Amino acid sequence: MALLFEVHxxxxxxxxxxxETQIRRAVxxxxxxxxxxxxxxxxxxxxxxxxxxxxxxxxxxxxxxxVIESQQGRGFFVAKRRQTLSEEERLRRxxxxxxxxxxxxxxxxxxxxxxxxxxxxxxxxxxKPPNHNP
Amino acid sequence: MSEYVIETQGLTRYFGRHCVVNELNLRVSRGxxxxxxxxxxxxxxxxxxxLLGMIEPTRGSARMLGRDSRELTPDDRARIGYLPEGHxxxxxxxxxxxxxxxxxxxxxxxxEVFRAVLSHFRLDMKNKAGNLSRGQRAGLCLALVLAPxxxxxxxxxxxxxxxxxxxxxxxxxxxYVTRRADRTILFSSHLLSDxxxxxxxxxxxxxxxxxxxxxxxxxxxxxxxxxxxxxxEGPALPxxxxxxxxxxxxxxxxxxxxxxxxxxxxxxRALPVRSIEEVPLSLEDAFVSYVGERGEKSFFTKxxxxxx
Numbered sequence: 001m002a003l004l005f006e007v008h009x010x011x012x013x014x015x016x017x018x019x020e021t022q023i024r025r026a027v028x029x030x031x032x033x034x035x036x037x038x039x040x041x042x043x044x045x046x047x048x049x050x051x052x053x054x055x056x057x058x059x060x061x062x063x064x065x066x067v068i069e070s071q072q073g074r075g076f077f078v079a080k081r082r083q084t085l086s087e088e089e090r091l092r093r094x095x096x097x098x099x100x101x102x103x104x105x106x107x108x109x110x111x112x113x114x115x116x117x118x119x120x121x122x123x124x125x126x127x128k129p130p131n132h133n134p
Numbered sequence: 135m136s137e138y139v140i141e142t143q144g145l146t147r148y149f150g151r152h153c154v155v156n157e158l159n160l161r162v163s164r165g166x167x168x169x170x171x172x173x174x175x176x177x178x179x180x181x182x183x184x185l186l187g188m189i190e191p192t193r194g195s196a197r198m199l200g201r202d203s204r205e206l207t208p209d210d211r212a213r214i215g216y217l218p219e220g221h222x223x224x225x226x227x228x229x230x231x232x233x234x235x236x237x238x239x240x241x242x243x244x245x246e247v248f249r250a251v252l253s254h255f256r257l258d259m260k261n262k263a264g265n266l267s268r269g270q271r272a273g274l275c276l277a278l279v280l281a282p283x284x285x286x287x288x289x290x291x292x293x294x295x296x297x298x299x300x301x302x303x304x305x306x307x308x309x310y311v312t313r314r315a316d317r318t319i320l321f322s323s324h325l326l327s328d329x330x331x332x333x334x335x336x337x338x339x340x341x342x343x344x345x346x347x348x349x350x351x352x353x354x355x356x357x358x359x360x361x362x363x364x365x366x367e368g369p370a371l372p373x374x375x376x377x378x379x380x381x382x383x384x385x386x387x388x389x390x391x392x393x394x395x396x397x398x399x400x401x402x403r404a405l406p407v408r409s410i411e412e413v414p415l416s417l418e419d420a421f422v423s424y425v426g427e428r429g430e431k432s433f434f435t436k437x438x439x440x441x442x
Contacts, residue, residue: 009327012414014354042313049305050331051167057351099411 007048015050019058027067027078028126038068038076139164139286139318140185144194147180154180156342157194162335165315167308169333169350170322173425177342178322179219182290186216199286212240215284219291221271225264229274232263233281240282251277254303269300276307287311289321293328301328308332326418340425350417357420358394362387364407372401378423390415390423 045052066084140162255273337347376392
C-alpha cells in the first residue's frame with residue numbers, strides 16, 4: 001500500500017484530525033479498498049514522527065465512525081462501508097462542510113447551479129458507498 | 135508503584151522578595167510525554183531545579199519517583215536523566231571520553247544507545263566536544279543522558295538553538311525512549327510545533343503560576359475563537375469570565391475565550407448578530423492568546439476530565 005500521509009503542525013486542525021481526514025478521504029476515493037490493512041499505530045507514528053497516542057486516537061475515532069475496524073491482534077483494516085452516525089450528526093456534519101465550502105467559493109461569484117454542477121462532476125472521483133442509508 | 139512520577143504540593147520559591155514559582159501543584163503520570171510550557175522567565179527552570187533537589191523550595195514540596203526531592207539518593211538519581219538548558223559539554227574531552235566519563239556514574243549504561251544516538255546526529259567518537267556545532271553538542275548531551283536508560287527524563291529546553299533536522303532527531307529520540315510504557319519525559323519548550331508532535335499532556339506556567347495542566351487536546355478544546363458578524367454598531371459583549379481577547383473590525387467581532395461553559399456559550403449565541411461562527415485556533419495561537427499580554431486573568435482549565 002503506497003499511502004503517503006502528511007501532517008502539518010501549526011494548523012488549526014489537530015494532528016489526529018489531519019490523520020483521520022486523510023484516511024477518510026483515501027477510503028472515499030478508493031485509494032484504500034475494503035479489507036486493506038492500515039499501518040500499525042507504531043509504524044505510522046514513526047513515519048510521521050508523532051506521538052503514538054495521536055495515531056491511536058485517530059484510529060479510534062475512525063473505528064467509531066465505522067470507516068475502519070480493528071481485528072483482534074491483527075491490526076486495523078478498512079471496513080465495509082456502513083453508516084454508524086445518527087441522522088442528526090450526519091446533517092450537522094453536512095452543514096458544517098457546506099459552510100466551509102461556501103466560505104471558500106462564495107467570492108468566486110459562480111451562480112449556485114454552476115457550483116452544484118461542478119460538485120457533481122467532482123464527485124465521480126469518489127466511489128459511492130455500497131449500502132448507505134436511504 | 136505510584137501512578138505519578140512527579141508530584142508537587144504548593145511548591146514555591148522566592149529569590150529575594152520576588153516570587154518565581156508560586157504554589158505549584160503539578161502531577162506527571164508515568165508513561166506520559168509532558169510538555170512544560172511558559173514564556174521566558176515563567177519559572178520553568180527554577181521548578182525543574184527544585185524537582186531535582188538542586189535548589190530548596192521556599193515552601194511546599196516535590197516528590198520524584200515517590201521520594202522527596204530533597205532526599206533523593208544516588209540510586210534514585212541513577213533512574214533520572216537530566217538535560218540542563220544550554221547543552222554544556224566538557225570541551226577538552228573527545229566524544230568517546232565524554233561517554234566513558236559519564237558511564238562511570240551509572241550502574242546501567244547502554245553503550246548501544248549511546249552509539250545509536252551519536253550516529254543519529256552524525257557524530258564521530260574522535261571529535262573534540264569543544265569543536266562540535268550546537269546541534270552536534272545537543273546530540274552528544276542527549277546521548278549522554280539517554281544511555282543510562284533513565285525511567286524519568288527531564289529535558290530543559292532541549293530544542294533551543296537546534297536546526298530543523300536536529301530538532302526532528304531530538305523528537306525521534308524522545309519517541310524512541312517512550313516506546314517503553316514505563317518511561318516518562320518532562321520537557322520544557324517554546325517550540326509549539328514540537329510540543330504538538332510529541333506531548334500527551336501539557337502544563338502552562340505563567341509568571342510562576344500554574345495556569346493550565348491538562349491533556350494537549352483538552353487545552354486546544356478549551357481555548358476557542360468565535361467570529362461574530364453584524365450590521366451597524368454591533369452588540370456589547372456579554373461578561374464572559376474566560377475572555378482572553380476581543381478584536382473589533384468593521385462589522386465583525388472576533389473573540390477568544392477559555393473554559394466557556396454552556397451558560398456562557400448560550401449567552402454568546404443569543405447575541406443579536408447576523409452570524410456567529412467558531413473558527414478553530416492553532417496550538418500556537420491558542421497559547422499566545424492564553425499567556426499573552428491581554429490574557430491577564432488566571433484560571434485553571436478544569437481538567438483531567440479524560441480525553442477519550
